[in-house]
Amino acid sequence: MTSNCNAFRARILHFTDIPNPSDGTGFEYFEDGVLVVEQGRIRSLDSAANMAAQGFDLSQCQHFPDHLLMPGFIDSHIHSPQTDVIVSYGEQLLDWLNKFTFPNELKFSCFQHSEQKASEFLDILLENGTTSAMVFTTVFAQSTDALFKTAQQRNMRMMAGKVMMDRNAPEGLCDTPEQSERECRALIEKWHKVGRMxxxxxxxxxxxxxPEQLAVAGRLYRDYPGLYLQTHLSENIKEVAWIKELFPQAKDYLDVYDQYGLLGTRSVFAHGIHLSDREVSRLAETGSGIAFCPTSNLFIGSGLMDMARLEDAGIPISVATDVGGGTSFSLLRTLAEAYKVLQLQEQNLNPLKGLYMATLGNARSLMLDGYIGNFETNKEADFVLLNLTPNRLQKARQAVASSLEDTLFALMMLGDEMNVDRTYIMGKLAFQRHGHNQGEMQWMR
Structure with a gap:
């Protein structure tokens, strides 16, 4: 192996389609597999036995026989400035925003603070095995600039945008429609489709x-091909009632966005808990996606998302942490809560389906599956090395795992950031955990 070509030997799992546990389709699992990465991209994937039979020297591999190697996790909805207000006590959505979130976001008027917090935020993503994310910054354009700059330095694939907000928020956090348009255009022209941004x-x-600012968003969406749009939809009952007061002419919450041309295959609406049948049909018709945020929905008391209803309608569903309403950066913890939310509705989340959602499924929902999400040849080599037994409890549980599904279910339900041993970006080590103490972790920048 050369400096531009490396091989990794481990237990390897990735998805080629929506997994079907009953017939074993939609995924590939190698009990002893080899992943070869060249110049930051996937060159080949096969069993160690097949690679050796083809003349490959297995001694060249970095060998992790007890670890599980998977594509990097993808988070479809998260707020970078809310790291410091995660698990703030005792409020539902609208009060939570006013009491905790808005005061904290005011601090991002300082560029130095924005840069420092962007670096901390990306460190925590990598520590949790998250290699790509769709991110809310703040109303301050410099906070978006700082996040993109820091992500570019680490070569992470990142989607982000300046928050547009011109009313019903503290004066210091409000922009204007004209300011939004000017600053968004500058950020788009500086960062959109630049490298992995x-x-x-x-x-x-x-x-x-x-309405004037939403019209600006619609105009920008039309003017720049390939843009994404991210916002919130029907998270909280009081929020839905407020929409009726603010937009009395709209058919419903979704129609507000629809009137300004904000629906489409690159539009991601977080939550989607309290949706009418008309809204569900319109989301499906336009290919608009919903980000399922279970830890946030439970913590803020918003409700339970009916995933089966939305999937049956053909709506793309991604899974997201929604920090800081969400209570963890870990997509493993998030999947565990998703399982519980669905159990309460007599639905089920198979561990293969859950891990698919956090990787290829989220990549597909974000129209990024041509670049990331699995180990197809020539895709970008973002991946995570998972320790299946980081503590006594998981070691005991994995010792009696009876199948691959059982192994993955134990990982999904008991796992968290401590399972993430290493995170790789474009084939290069970006984070490694030497032990369980903070001082023993290392980020490569």
Missing amino acids: RYALTPRFAPTSS
Whole structure:
């Protein structure tokens, strides 16, 4: 192996389609596999036995026989400035925003603070095995610039955007439609499709944008091909009632966005808990996606998302942490809570389906599956090395695992950031955990 070509030998799992546990299709699992990465991209994947039979020297591999190697996790909805207000006590959505979130976001008027917090945020993503994310920053354009700059330095694939918010928020956090348009255009032209960066238009949610500002968002969405759009939809019952007061002419919450041309295959609406049948049909018709945020929905008391209803309608569903309403950066912890949310509705989340959602499924929902999400040849080599037994409890549980599904279910339900031993970006080591103490972790920058 050369400096531009490396081989990794481990237990390897990735997905080629929506997995079907009953017939074993939609995924590939190698009990002893080899992944070869060249110049940051996937060159080949096969069993160690097949590679050796083809003349490959297995001694060249970095060997992790007890670890599981998977594509990097993808988070479809997260707020970078909310790291410091995660698990803030005792409020539901609208009060939570006013009491905790908005005061903290005011601090991002300082560029130095924005840079420091962007670095901390990306460190925590990597520590949790998350290699790509769709991110809300703040209303301050410099906070978006800082996040893109820091992500570019680490070569991470990132989608982000400046929050557009011109009403129903503290004065210091409000922009204007004209300012939004000017600053968004500058950020788009600086960062969109530059390397691995993609821009996402980010009206916070309809109550904090005037009709004039939503019209600006629609105009920008039309003007720049390949843009994303991210916002919130039907998270909280009081929020839905507020929409009726603010937009009395709209058919419903979704119609507010629809009137301004904000639906489409690159639009991701977080939550989607309290949706009418008409809204479900319109989301499906336009190919618009919903980000399922279980830890946030439980913590803020918003409700339970009916995933089966949305999937049956053909709506793309991704899974997301929604920090800081969400209570963990770990997509493993998030999947564990998703399982419980669905159990309460007599639905089920197979571990193969859950891990698919966190990798290829999220890549597909974000229109990124041509680049990331699995180990197809020539895709970008973002991956994570998972320790299946980081503590006594998981070691005991894995010792009695009776099948691959059982192994993965134990990982999904008991796992968290401590299972992430290493995280790789474009084939290069970006994070490694030497032990369980903070001082023993290392980020490569």
